[in-house]
Amino acid sequence: MDKFAFGMMRLPQLDQKDPTKVDIEQVKQMVDVFMENGGKYFDTAYPYHNGVSEEVLRKAVVERYPREDIIIATKLPIFSVKKADDMEAFFNEQLEKCGVEYFDYYLIHNINEMTHHAVYDYDSFEFVRQKKREGKIRHMGFSFHDEPDALVEALEAFPDCDFVQLQINYLDWNSSSIQSRKCYEIACKYDKPVVVMEPVKGGALANLPEEAERIFREYDEEAENVSWALRFCNDLDNVFMILNGVSSLNQMKSSINIFKNIRTLTDDEHELIDKVCDIVNDLTPIKCTECNYCIEHCPVNIPISKYFSTYNANHINKMQGGDPVNAAVSYLVLADDEQNGAAADCIECGSCEKYCPQHLKISELMKDVDKELNNPMMKEFLST
Ligand code: SF4
Ligand code: SF4
Incomplete structure (x- = not known):
């Protein structure tokens, strides 16, 4: 369970058409099972569930467990920052929404081409440094969705960051668009611990095409598709957390079971994953993760x-x-x-x-x- 982080981006909803209608009672049950089994790390962000995920975190976690027993990560919505002062306003609003005095992990959310201007021109790095000096952030970092060169640029500009959050999964590992492997290797070179996001690629690696699923099933009838994806990320030495965006109590229980029994992948198993990648790439022309940021x-x-x-x-x-x-x-x-x-x-x-x-x-x-x-x-x- 050491690396299992509860991602609060795809929570259960009472109305599938309205992301703000989160099923809080179910989330509380998920939180309880997670905590009972040794989980601690909760990851949210300002825009998740159209702005209500941070409040759900407060109601389902912060108001129900001692602060020292939980680890909270959230993110500065840099894509919504239009002037330098906005950062302070967002930060204070987030503290209030989450109901906390400090964040254990605070990230600049989604450094990429679109946010480059705000990240660098408003010196968001210095902003989070200052919050760390004030004791309102324990660990500072950023999440990243861009080319490897841009990761180097960010790490050079923010050499004192404590960690980075990268999209890593077996399908994106060698892909030309996401380039997970290259980004991971850069993080290692700069000695930055990594939090993995999208380990199951927005659910795509849980719902594999039949032909791909058959390969896994013939090898191990019992293993769920998700377990292959999580084991892949778990094997990376520099990864200290894997954000698993569970959407139901059943998914939570099954993820706990996977993390509790997690095993290192063998060479044969890596070969199976390569075959599955080939099939999925052939069968999935549009690599949308259904994050709905757009x-x-x-x-x-x-x-x-x-x-x-x-x-x-x-x-x-x-x-x-x-x-x-x-x-x-x-x-x-x-x-x-x-x-x-x-x-x-x-x-x-x-x-x-x-x-x-x-x-x-x-x-x-x-x-x-x-x-x-x-x-x-x-x-x-x-x-x-
Ligand atoms: S198309 Fe939209 S939902 Fe799909 S990955 Fe891109 S931002 Fe996310
Ligand atoms: S999908 Fe919507 S936002 Fe995207 S290019 Fe078309 S009209 Fe514009």
């Missing part, structure tokens, strides 16, 4: 991640000789909802792309979604 920035309310997951499901279906009708129907049902824009409504403003940690060319991909899933005949059929 969604609120779309002026025409396109449910971006839902269209991408439908597109991927359709691709898998086609590759496996299935019927493409299901995906087309799912798309049309979504697009028909008056709250949602259709893929064809995309005005290519690019506003969403600045917020995508996976560097997806969303406006281009929307054209693919429209071409592939918007079937006028099906629409006519459904409306009769």
Whole structure:
């Protein structure tokens, strides 16, 4: 359990359409089981669950456990900082929302091309240093979604940071877009302990295509897909925490079981993972993690991640000789909802792309979604 951190980005919801409607009673049960089994580290952030995750942390954790028994990590929403003074205002608001006097781990959230200006021009590094001097932060760091060179730049500018948070999972390890391995190696070179985010790639490595899952199952019938993903990250020596974004009490129990029985991967098992990567890469054309960072920035309310997951499901279906009708129907049902824009409504403003940690060319991909899933005949059929 040493490396298991409770990620509070994908909590259970009472209303699936409204991320602010978190099922707090279930979260409390998850917290209790986590704590009973030796868990301590809770990771939240200002924008998670449309701004309510930090309050949920207060109600489900801070108000129910002694402060010294829990470790709290949250993040400066640097993407919303428009002037230097905003940082102080956000920080104070976060202390209040979380109901604490200090944060154990405080990160500059998501250093990338889009946030570069605010990070460097407002000297966010000096801001968090000052908070550490004031005793309001115990450990300072940053989360990162950019090219390896930008990681070097940040570590050179912030040499006294205590840790970094990186996207690492077996699918992104050697990918050309995320480059987890290179980023991890840079963190090691600079002697920075690493917190892993997205170890299961937003759930993609839990819900593997059938062909990939079969490879794991034939080797070990009992092992859940998630366990392979968590073991991969757990084996990295410089990793001290793995953020596991559990979404139900059952998932929490199963994750605890995995962490309690975690074993080092053998060479044979690494080979199986490589095979699974090849299959998933072939079958998942759009590498969206469904983080939904993009969604609120779309002026025409396109449910971006839902269209991408439908597109991927359709691709898998086609590759496996299935019927493409299901995906087309799912798309049309979504697009028909008056709250949602259709893929064809995309005005290519690019506003969403600045917020995508996976560097997806969303406006281009929307054209693919429209071409592939918007079937006028099906629409006519459904409306009769
Ligand atoms: S590029 Fe398209 S999907 Fe992205 S915010 Fe603009 S309209 Fe929405
Ligand atoms: S498109 Fe990018 S930002 Fe939007 S949900 Fe997918 S990964 Fe997240």
